[in-house]
Amino acid sequence: MLPSPLPMSLIELAAVLLGLANIVLIIRRSVWNFPVAVAMVSLYFFIFRDARLYSDAGLQVFFLIVNLYGWWNWHRSKGDDGAVEVRRLPATGYALWIAGSVAAIWAWGSFMGSYTQTSYPYWDASIAMLSVAGQILMARRFVENWHWWIIVNLISIPLYVAKDLHLTAGLYGMFLVLAIGGLVAWRKAEVAE
Numbered sequence: 001m002l003p004s005p006l007p008m009s010l011i012e013l014a015a016v017l018l019g020l021a022n023i024v025l026i027i028r029r030s031v032w033n034f035p036v037a038v039a040m041v042s043l044y045f046f047i048f049r050d051a052r053l054y055s056d057a058g059l060q061v062f063f064l065i066v067n068l069y070g071w072w073n074w075h076r077s078k079g080d081d082g083a084v085e086v087r088r089l090p091a092t093g094y095a096l097w098i099a100g101s102v103a104a105i106w107a108w109g110s111f112m113g114s115y116t117q118t119s120y121p122y123w124d125a126s127i128a129m130l131s132v133a134g135q136i137l138m139a140r141r142f143v144e145n146w147h148w149w150i151i152v153n154l155i156s157i158p159l160y161v162a163k164d165l166h167l168t169a170g171l172y173g174m175f176l177v178l179a180i181g182g183l184v185a186w187r188k189a190e191v192a193e
Helices: 008-027 033-050 054-075 091-115 122-141 144-164 166-192
Strands: none
Touching: 008 033, 008 166, 033 054, 054 091, 091 122, 091 166, 122 144, 144 166
16 A cells, blocks of 8 residues: 555545646756656556556656656756757667567566566556656657657556546546647757757
8 A cells, every 4th residue: 555644546636736747847848847757756656556557666666767867968958048959869760769669568568467467467568668768768858759658648548547547547648638749849849959
């Protein structure tokens, strides 16, 4: 159980609100997205652990580490106007990220399905591994990170509904809309620079 006197629905609500603030700050290319993300992933670790979505729970630990790296990287990647600069992946890099994501999903799903009692091992692994790729691409300021997040959001919503995490499913619905907006905003920022 969650080591807190608050009921899970309040913890989930707090995580949802932090998640929304985080994505809005990322779209704006604000470095302040990182402390908000650290708080959000800390709460989601417990939420996903209690829902027996172990890949998602472990992912939160990874997110904590990558958010600390991203915070450092974004601080040193500001343009003359103070905004964080973004860039594009070359075509071969994009293809390698796709191939690596597919291989990671297969490997992690196989492992989790064989060695844990996780619910929906490949579905959960898909969210986890695509999120790993998206988070690394975001921390490294690649516009294409939004492609991974759009797919993550599309496949997360039905899983979280199936696990009765309706607030989180709603959050991922909002994340989907925000990810599309983020892709548009970052493409404009990339073209303008």
